Amino acid sequence: MMPEILLQYEAEIWRSIGETFIMVGVAILAAILVGLPVGTLLYLCRKGHLLENKAVFSTVNLLVNTIRSFPFLLLVVFLIPFTRLIIGTAIGTAAATVPMAIIAIAHYSRLVEQSLLDVPKGIIEAAVSMGASVREVVFRFLYVESRSGLVLGLTTSTISFVSYSTIMGVVGGGGIGDFAIRYGYQQFQTELMMYMIVVMVILVQFIQFTGTTVSRMIDKR
Amino acid sequence: MIRLHQVSKRFGDSEAVKPVSLTVKQGEIYGVIGASGAGKSTLLRLMNVLEMPDQGRVEVNGQDLTSLKGRKLRDARKSIGMIFQHFNLVANKTVYDNIAVSLQLAGYPGKERRKRVIECLQFVGLESYISKYPAQLSGGQKQRVAIARALANHPDVLLCDEPTSSLDPNTTAEVLRVLEDINKRLGVTIVIVSHQMGVIKSLCNTVTVMADGGIYETISQKPAGVRDVDHNPQYFVDQLVQDGETGP
Ligand SMILES: Nc1ncnc2c1ncn2[C@@H]1O[C@H](COP(=O)(O)OP(=O)(O)O)[C@@H](O)[C@H]1O
Ligand SMILES: [Mg+2]
Numbered sequence: 001m002m003p004e005i006l007l008q009y010e011a012e013i014w015r016s017i018g019e020t021f022i023m024v025g026v027a028i029l030a031a032i033l034v035g036l037p038v039g040t041l042l043y044l045c046r047k048g049h050l051l052e053n054k055a056v057f058s059t060v061n062l063l064v065n066t067i068r069s070f071p072f073l074l075l076v077v078f079l080i081p082f083t084r085l086i087i088g089t090a091i092g093t094a095a096a097t098v099p100m101a102i103i104a105i106a107h108y109s110r111l112v113e114q115s116l117l118d119v120p121k122g123i124i125e126a127a128v129s130m131g132a133s134v135r136e137v138v139f140r141f142l143y144v145e146s147r148s149g150l151v152l153g154l155t156t157s158t159i160s161f162v163s164y165s166t167i168m169g170v171v172g173g174g175g176i177g178d179f180a181i182r183y184g185y186q187q188f189q190t191e192l193m194m195y196m197i198v199v200m201v202i203l204v205q206f207i208q209f210t211g212t213t214v215s216r217m218i219d220k221r
Numbered sequence: 222m223i224r225l226h227q228v229s230k231r232f233g234d235s236e237a238v239k240p241v242s243l244t245v246k247q248g249e250i251y252g253v254i255g256a257s258g259a260g261k262s263t264l265l266r267l268m269n270v271l272e273m274p275d276q277g278r279v280e281v282n283g284q285d286l287t288s289l290k291g292r293k294l295r296d297a298r299k300s301i302g303m304i305f306q307h308f309n310l311v312a313n314k315t316v317y318d319n320i321a322v323s324l325q326l327a328g329y330p331g332k333e334r335r336k337r338v339i340e341c342l343q344f345v346g347l348e349s350y351i352s353k354y355p356a357q358l359s360g361g362q363k364q365r366v367a368i369a370r371a372l373a374n375h376p377d378v379l380l381c382d383e384p385t386s387s388l389d390p391n392t393t394a395e396v397l398r399v400l401e402d403i404n405k406r407l408g409v410t411i412v413i414v415s416h417q418m419g420v421i422k423s424l425c426n427t428v429t430v431m432a433d434g435g436i437y438e439t440i441s442q443k444p445a446g447v448r449d450v451d452h453n454p455q456y457f458v459d460q461l462v463q464d465g466e467t468g469p
Contacts, residue, residue, distance in 0.1 A: 126309035130323045131295040220354040221312040
């Protein structure tokens with residue numbers, strides 16, 4: 001039997017779970033579509049690597065560090081004009097996806113860079129000696145050899161995104177965290193808050209379990 | 222087949238290879254020996270311009286590699302095979318895929334790839350390992366897969382950087398025999414860099430001794446052939462006793 005309090009708020013709970021999925025989903029997409037290339041660029045432009053380029057490396061590196069050193073709440077506020085520019089409004093779930101995407105790119109690109117750095121340099125050397133272009137080195141060697149690290153990194157990032165999503169209430173983004181605070185904490189419904197925390201814990205456990213399992217399955221090293 | 226004209230390479234303040242000239246003849250096995258840090262690996266990497274020389278010219282098969290860039294350079298490298306001390310196989314690819322990737326890079330027609338991979342694996346005696354991952358192979362087997370990968374694209378030259386330095390004596394003999402075979406049966410010119418005298422003596426026609434980044438001397442010799450190593454434990458005992466008698 002569902003506890004009565006959950007039945008009472010059922011519609012709102014489902015809606016807030018949906019909002020969390022949208023915010024985290026967009027963040028994951030941004031991480032893969034932009035964070036992965038940015039992380040790869042960081043790796044390639046590093047000293048001693050295939051596209052060594054100090055100017056590009058330092059610029060991208062500084063940008064990623066700056067975004068990551070913002071307390072996330074301040075980043076959200078800081079980005080309001082930018083969000084308004086591209087979404088048309090700074091309020092709501094759609095608007096909330098903008099800061100989520102930005103932090104996702106910065107967060108995952110750093111983990112991508114780390115995973116790629118773990119690939120033995122000899123493999124890159126072998127690839128180059130076989131006449132591989134930079135693109136071929138990346139897709140046929142680097143990503144293949146680092147794939148379990150890339151998956152684990154995305155898992156870690158996704159869990160951070162879930163956590164970041166909980167404060168999106170400040171711009172009306174909603175989500176489970178916002179629901180727990182507004183209905184649970186601010187209206188003194190401790191029981192409701194606890195249930196929401198349980199939902200978050202289950203979600204995070206599920207993400208971690210899936211990530212660990214997949215990464216183990218594809219690791220043949 | 223390979224000509225180096227006064228090539229040199231510096232890393233920061235240190236001169237890894239001083240201006241060096243040498244010629245590797247078509248069809249020979251050319252050895253480079255010397256102490257660690259003498260510049261052997263750098264010299265070898267200059268031969269397929271994995272290191273671009275600061276000065277001088279590198280000519281392979283009549284082509285001046287130092288003047289090539291981008292696609293042309295990559296194409297030239299496709300006819301120069303290379304193997305390494307630590308094998309450098311992709312651990313997340315099967316034996317088949319490790320070899321097939323070199324064919325893909327060379328634009329080898331898709332339908333004929335499998336046949337060619339099997340041919341190369343037969344040559345190194347590992348056709349039954351085709352769907353294994355490198356982690357499931359011994360060191361000697363990994364190096365033979367690396368050799369198969371380097372051979373796949375019908376190279377004119379095979380560059381070997383310490384090919385047996387992380388192998389035990391038995392597997393060393395097994396790898397050396399494959400290299401000998403490649404030279405004799407396929408006519409591939411081979412350059413071997415090693416600090417192991419036994420390896421150089423058993424295979425090479427010409428040997429360059431390197432010291433401090435330069436050529437100390439170049440010697441012609443008759444290769445002694447690959448010595449059979451006994452799997453028998455008594456072999457190790459005999460070796461020990463021999464050493465004991467001649468020791469201090
Ligand atoms: N990529 C590099 N960066 C800086 N120094 C290097 C690099 N590669 C080689 N060296 C230096 O060049 C010298 C020759 O190295 P190497 O060719 O590897 O010698 P060997 O193979 O004979 O042991 C050494 O002093 C080594 O430290
Ligand atoms: Mg060396």
